Amino acid sequence: MPTADGHLARVLADFRAGKVRGLARAITLVERRDPLTRQLFEALGPPAKSPLVIGLTGSPGTGKSTLGDAIVALSRKAGLSVAVLAVDPNSPFTGGAVFGDRIRMQRHALDPGVYIRSMGARGHLGGLSVASREAVRLLAAYGFDLIILETVGVGQSELEVAGIADTTVVVMAPGLGDGVQMIKAGIMEIADIFVVNKADLPGYERTMQEIRSMQNMGPKLAWKPPIVATVAARGEGVAELKQAVERHQAHLAASGEGKERRRRRLEEEAADLVAEWSRVAARKLVQEDPKLRRRLENEQAPYGVAEAILKEQGARLVPGVSSKEKPK
Amino acid sequence: MPLRIVMAKVGLDGHDRGVKVVARALRDAGFEVIYTGLRQTPEMVVDAAIQEDAQVIGLSLHSGAHMTLIPAVVDELKRKGAEDIMVFGGGIIPEEDIVELKRLGVAEIFPPGSGLQQIVDFLRERFPEEAAAPA
Incomplete structure (x- = not known):
């Protein structure tokens, strides 16, 4: 099994060389919601x-x-x-x-x-x-x-x-x-x-x-x-x-609508990413934290726990940010 | 991420009931099957598998041309540097040809009488991570 970084490097090299395999494997990375996705896009830069x-x-x-x-x-x-x-x-x-x-x-x-x-x-x-x-x-x-x-x-x-x-x-x-x-x-x-x-x-x-x-x-x-x-x-x-x-x-x-649409699209994409990252992290937190689970059971409503997770976890909801790291 | 399999009929052979039954069974086993249709050349099948980032190619042959066409797919994969993509086949293929095809790098051949579950089990064994049975 190749290391994750080694895999990304190979995908990127093939992608940049115009090899279909690099493109196909890059799409697989985003399709399986791989944590490497972010590095992939940062390495590729804007089109x-x-x-x-x-x-x-x-x-x-x-x-x-x-x-x-x-x-x-x-x-x-x-x-x-x-x-x-x-x-x-x-x-x-x-x-x-x-x-x-x-x-x-x-x-x-x-x-x-x-x-x-x-x-x-x-x-x-x-x-x-x-x-x-x-x-x-x-x-x-x-x-x-x-x-x-x-x-x-x-x-x-x-x-x-x-x-x-x-x-x-x-x-x-x-x-x-x-x-x-x-x-x-x-x-x-x-x-x-x-x-x-x-x-x-x-x-x-x-x-x-x-x-x-x-x-x-x-x-x-x-x-x-x-x-x-x-x-x-x-x-x-x-x-x-x-x-x-x-x-x-x-x-x-x-009409300028094209520009407006592209702007809205990026806003929407950022919001979706926040939702996806938080959802993945929150699911894990609730599964691993008996206190949160107990609170859910006591309150029989999700609002307090959701707020607590967002307030307390903040930056730690971002994938790749270690839970030991101090949120800013 | 489900296992992705390109299923194809290569050569001049219009008997596609078998391949469709297998495609359906693989779907029901939780795999993603990309069916490319009839009369494919080895090059078309390999290109499709690369574009789709499939881990497996499944070939169906009833024309008697299996000793030409199946090795041609294996060779084309090598030529494109994609020999990590696994090839299996099915159809009317005699025992002695099966031995030879496996020697040439084909992972498995399922002759007439093979059960659908046999194919599913074979893929699950080869790809334990991607092809786990649905919970």
Whole structure:
């Protein structure tokens, strides 16, 4: 078994040398929430350029992977390097999973300009996995021009993708719901672009019409999400989608919203990290400290213990900070 | 971190029921299975395993080309410096070929009649940390 530092050094050397294995192993580090993650990012520093991150989300079976495949094909023709991060659910019972996204992307298998990674959501409920955001950051540091982030097949409230992607594409298909579905809160609100895929099936005009009328009911927005009809399996409509993404990018840049989104994203990421670090440390503390456990039992409420942990532990909640170290 | 396994059919062989049954059983054992589909070349399988950072490649062959295709995967792993990725196989493979394939670096071959639990147990034994039975 290699030492942790030795492993990190090898991963970093491979990563910097542009070896796929280095990238793949770095993603595994963030995926298993390895304590080396922080050193990894500190060693890599901020990415030299920021790639475009397109999020693809929508119900199961609407054709997200197939659409992703079509976008990869089009982008490769334009000479862009592309990474696909495809998130799928794990079994809540066994933790196991079968990932099939590569099947739809087989034609890119031997293309060195394309990297595909399947990721288990591992029980996380927002449509992505806990590590998705960090994996996207690694793909950016590796130098990809375009990153496609595909969520699990979502219902109505798995909205995290909008917190990571520059442009969020909500993929729909004909026959999946009526006008009331369209005015519900949630997924319909995070779309920067709507795609009605499988537009060779009957009913697609009606789906487009319903999205349109939902939009007309609401207030006038600075960016009105365009609705693009595609038949992803044949590559139809994908060029129009690409144009819509470019228009959205231009809007983000001109309106300053892009900058605002990046700022919010970092704030959110810092808050999430505080939550994750504290949760991991607090769980351990409660398990190991009989006094805390007794207090929980006496009070039958978590507030006092939670406050005590935050107040007394402070800096010691940060991973890697020894419990003997004095908190500042 | 669950054990990650790339499952593939290499060569011109469309019989994918077996590989799907095994993929399902490995899922139920708590592993993450990346199924790459039919008609893969050895190079495609190895590239997928490297990109996915899988510890294991599982190959299914019913075409009779196992003495060409399975060693080709092992060689390709060596060529890419990824020989730490373990290869196992299954399918209609005669006993004398199994001996030869193991000599060439294949970890195990499961011929017809092997139980799904046998495959799961084999992987758990090889990867005690990643492949522990779910609590």
